Amino acid sequence: GQLFKVAVLPGDGIGPEVMAEALKVLDAVEKKYDVKFERTHANVGGAGIDLEGRALPETTVNICKAADAILFGSVGGPKWETLPPDEQPERGALLPLRKIFGLYANLRPAIIFPSLTSASSLKEEVIAGGFDILVIRELTGGIYFSQPKGIEGAGRDRVGVDTMRYSVPEIERITHVAFQAARKRGKKVCSIDKANVLSTSVLWREIVINIAKEYPDVELSHMYVDNAAMQLVKWPKQFDVILCENMFGDILSDEAAMLTGSLGMLPSASLAEGTFGMYEPSGGSAPDIAGQGIANPIAQILSAGMMLRYSFGMIEAADAIDNAVARVLDQGYRTRDIYQEKAGEKLVNTKEIGDAIIAGL
Amino acid sequence: GQLFKVAVLPGDGIGPEVMAEALKVLDAVEKKYDVKFERTHANVGGAGIDLEGRALPETTVNICKAADAILFGSVGGPKWETLPPDEQPERGALLPLRKIFGLYANLRPAIIFPSLTSASSLKEEVIAGGFDILVIRELTGGIYFSQPKGIEGAGRDRVGVDTMRYSVPEIERITHVAFQAARKRGKKVCSIDKANVLSTSVLWREIVINIAKEYPDVELSHMYVDNAAMQLVKWPKQFDVILCENMFGDILSDEAAMLTGSLGMLPSASLAEGTFGMYEPSGGSAPDIAGQGIANPIAQILSAGMMLRYSFGMIEAADAIDNAVARVLDQGYRTRDIYQEKAGEKLVNTKEIGDAIIAGL
Numbered sequence: 001g002q003l004f005k006v007a008v009l010p011g012d013g014i015g016p017e018v019m020a021e022a023l024k025v026l027d028a029v030e031k032k033y034d035v036k037f038e039r040t041h042a043n044v045g046g047a048g049i050d051l052e053g054r055a056l057p058e059t060t061v062n063i064c065k066a067a068d069a070i071l072f073g074s075v076g077g078p079k080w081e082t083l084p085p086d087e088q089p090e091r092g093a094l095l096p097l098r099k100i101f102g103l104y105a106n107l108r109p110a111i112i113f114p115s116l117t118s119a120s121s122l123k124e125e126v127i128a129g130g131f132d133i134l135v136i137r138e139l140t141g142g143i144y145f146s147q148p149k150g151i152e153g154a155g156r157d158r159v160g161v162d163t164m165r166y167s168v169p170e171i172e173r174i175t176h177v178a179f180q181a182a183r184k185r186g187k188k189v190c191s192i193d194k195a196n197v198l199s200t201s202v203l204w205r206e207i208v209i210n211i212a213k214e215y216p217d218v219e220l221s222h223m224y225v226d227n228a229a230m231q232l233v234k235w236p237k238q239f240d241v242i243l244c245e246n247m248f249g250d251i252l253s254d255e256a257a258m259l260t261g262s263l264g265m266l267p268s269a270s271l272a273e274g275t276f277g278m279y280e281p282s283g284g285s286a287p288d289i290a291g292q293g294i295a296n297p298i299a300q301i302l303s304a305g306m307m308l309r310y311s312f313g314m315i316e317a318a319d320a321i322d323n324a325v326a327r328v329l330d331q332g333y334r335t336r337d338i339y340q341e342k343a344g345e346k347l348v349n350t351k352e353i354g355d356a357i358i359a360g361l
Numbered sequence: 362g363q364l365f366k367v368a369v370l371p372g373d374g375i376g377p378e379v380m381a382e383a384l385k386v387l388d389a390v391e392k393k394y395d396v397k398f399e400r401t402h403a404n405v406g407g408a409g410i411d412l413e414g415r416a417l418p419e420t421t422v423n424i425c426k427a428a429d430a431i432l433f434g435s436v437g438g439p440k441w442e443t444l445p446p447d448e449q450p451e452r453g454a455l456l457p458l459r460k461i462f463g464l465y466a467n468l469r470p471a472i473i474f475p476s477l478t479s480a481s482s483l484k485e486e487v488i489a490g491g492f493d494i495l496v497i498r499e500l501t502g503g504i505y506f507s508q509p510k511g512i513e514g515a516g517r518d519r520v521g522v523d524t525m526r527y528s529v530p531e532i533e534r535i536t537h538v539a540f541q542a543a544r545k546r547g548k549k550v551c552s553i554d555k556a557n558v559l560s561t562s563v564l565w566r567e568i569v570i571n572i573a574k575e576y577p578d579v580e581l582s583h584m585y586v587d588n589a590a591m592q593l594v595k596w597p598k599q600f601d602v603i604l605c606e607n608m609f610g611d612i613l614s615d616e617a618a619m620l621t622g623s624l625g626m627l628p629s630a631s632l633a634e635g636t637f638g639m640y641e642p643s644g645g646s647a648p649d650i651a652g653q654g655i656a657n658p659i660a661q662i663l664s665a666g667m668m669l670r671y672s673f674g675m676i677e678a679a680d681a682i683d684n685a686v687a688r689v690l691d692q693g694y695r696t697r698d699i700y701q702e703k704a705g706e707k708l709v710n711t712k713e714i715g716d717a718i719i720a721g722l
């Protein structure tokens with residue numbers, strides 16, 4: 001059988017609780033398929049700060065380096081909100097992880113689960129039949145990481161500066177990811193830019209158009225980011241794969257996720273060249289409900305599924321996880337965040353819904 | 362009586378048709394109040410390109426310079442979409458106008474009209490009772506206008522670069538606009554930034570906090586732009602005044618406008634220091650329905666109202682216009698874009714709804 005090494009970074013808030021369920025799912029996968037997941041736990045985020053003095057301790061980085069993939073929980077909470085931005089759990093852990101491991105391709109599905117359409121703040125007629133958007137966000141370039149960046153001068157003469165920079169190879173590789181993903185789905189890529197204002201966007205659009213020629217079976221369209229923010233609200237079903245640079249992807253992927261109404265259900269993958277990747281829920285650490293055993297572990301479990309799919313090539317097992325989650329939802333199992341007091345719903349806690357998913361595997 | 366000079370720039374598509382109604386409203390205001398509006402028409406956008414060779418002809422700039430305010434229609438259309446980005450009607454007219462006239466403060470109301478709640482793609486329960494958001498967007502700084510900006514190198518070695526830069530005075534003056542506006546409304550300012558990633562945002566947040574001390578009666582909160590894109594969808598009523606830098610304001614003001622479901626109803630103001638300003642509908646030139654006399658002129662009429670309010674200090678007349686519009690909607694008058702085939706609705710054309718508003722003045 002195969003052996004995969006997984007760096008397990010539960011983090012803060014509900015992170016450890018939902019991670020426990022995802023690890024149970026990995027146990028179940030080990031039993032069913034001829035595979036072993038060697039797991040090494042490490043501190044990250046607030047837990048990293050409290051136990052080792054920083055959001056991303058060196059031991060954690062080394063454990064990740066020795067692994068085939070990172071399964072990440074969630075980080076952050078009120079306790080660390082007064083730290084300087086650089087040192088805070090989210091930013092202090094996520095940005096360095098992305099840079100160190102070259103996690104340039106962020107895949108963020110925004111899916112309406114048929115049994116949960118009523119959780120969306122969009123009208124029934126707008127989302128009838130659900131929607132299934134995959135936002136592909138460039139994650140290691142653009143205004144997040146380019147230089148110069150900083151505050152120059154003193155007092156009222158100070159000037160803040162950030163730089164958005166993109167090279168051709170950076171645009172090419174993320175564009176390939178988008179088109180390859182679209183091929184396996186709805187065969188449409190909508191590339192987001194602001195080519196009427198940004199030079200990076202002019203280059204972005206030109207390169208995307210070039211790469212698209214290698215994928216004649218996939219339909220390409222372009223949309224300005226401001227219009228995309230509107231179109232998502234107006235008619236989300238028009239989208240299949242949305243391709244964005246880093247900052248636009250940050251904004252639009254969150255907007256799209258919230259439109260589903262089920263933020264606690266959405267996984268994400270951040271991929272490097274090759275097979276290495278980091279997998280984490282799209283939602284936050286929900287400190288308000290941490291420790292009560294009531295959090296929704298589905299995003300974490302689906303993140304583990306994405307890990308099997310993208311880093312370990314275990315498509316069958318990944319599909320099985322996705323299907324088990326869908327089935328459990330169809331059966332009416334609901335953690336508190338998705339419970340709507342409708343007939344046929346069973347209110348369950350974190351462990352119970354995890355067990356139900358495993359039973360369905 | 363007073364005399365105000367208005368540069369009238371109808372532009373393309375439905376621009377001229379809806380402008381005609383706004384000018385009729387100005388006629389009515391002249392009759393009712395002791396005031397004269399001296400209007401000079403000029404070409405802009407596609408009309409500028411076709412008639413004078415560029416989106417913002419020099420004659421047009423001179424007419425605007427001689428005026429107390431600019432009443433702008435809308436620009437753009439398929440005919441000019443293949444031009445280089447710089448020369449296209451929207452970008453080629455709007456960005457230079459903002460820069461030449463120092464239009465640093467963009468005010469974009471996103472209002473749900475009580476009689477039009479069902480036009481929103483948000484659920485009834487999310488928007489019950491309507492919402493009333495004012496987005497205040499910095500309009501002459503940030504990544505739109507800072508240098509360096511361009512594409513360097515050749516072939517696959519090319520690199521696109523844009524720069525986001527903000528100085529302290531730039532942040533201070535737009536922050537004052539936001540707090541002064543909030544004072545006259547719900548007394549809340551939510552400042553949007555990405556202070557966990559951007560240096561400009563770190564400076565932005567610091568300055569906003571400083572200025573806020575001069576407005577102890579206004580409540581200040583901060584929100585990351587990605588979260589704001591989510592919160593707008595989740596619970597728009599939580600917002601009163603939203604304060605943004607240029608790019609974030611571009612995205613969020615469009616998102617907020619679309620959430621109302623009545624893009625054709627929303628005006629905007631772009632103000633310089635002093636009393637000069639430019640006033641324009643938030644929606645586009647709608648080339649698909651141009652020339653048919655069926656476009657909704659309300660956004661253009663409300664833009665004229667904002668001109669009276671902000672550039673001419675005619676608060677009473679501005680209120681009268683707002684009220685006349687609300688009344689006409691309550692009476693059931695609907696242009697095609699807002700017609701929902703409900704009992705009590707009267708389908709009317711551009712001129713008819715303009716006349717009804719004037720009758721109600």
Ligand SMILES: CC(C)[C@H](C(=O)O)[C@@H](O)C(=O)O
Nearest residue numbers: 090091094095250557558587
């Ligand atoms: C925490 C923050 C730096 C991060 C980002 O902006 O990328 C987060 O919002 C995300 O989307 O993962």
Ligand SMILES: CC(C)[C@H](C(=O)O)[C@@H](O)C(=O)O
Nearest residue numbers: 196197226451452455456611
């Ligand atoms: C046309 C474009 C340059 C402009 C902008 O991005 O500012 C438009 O989207 C707007 O919001 O007025």
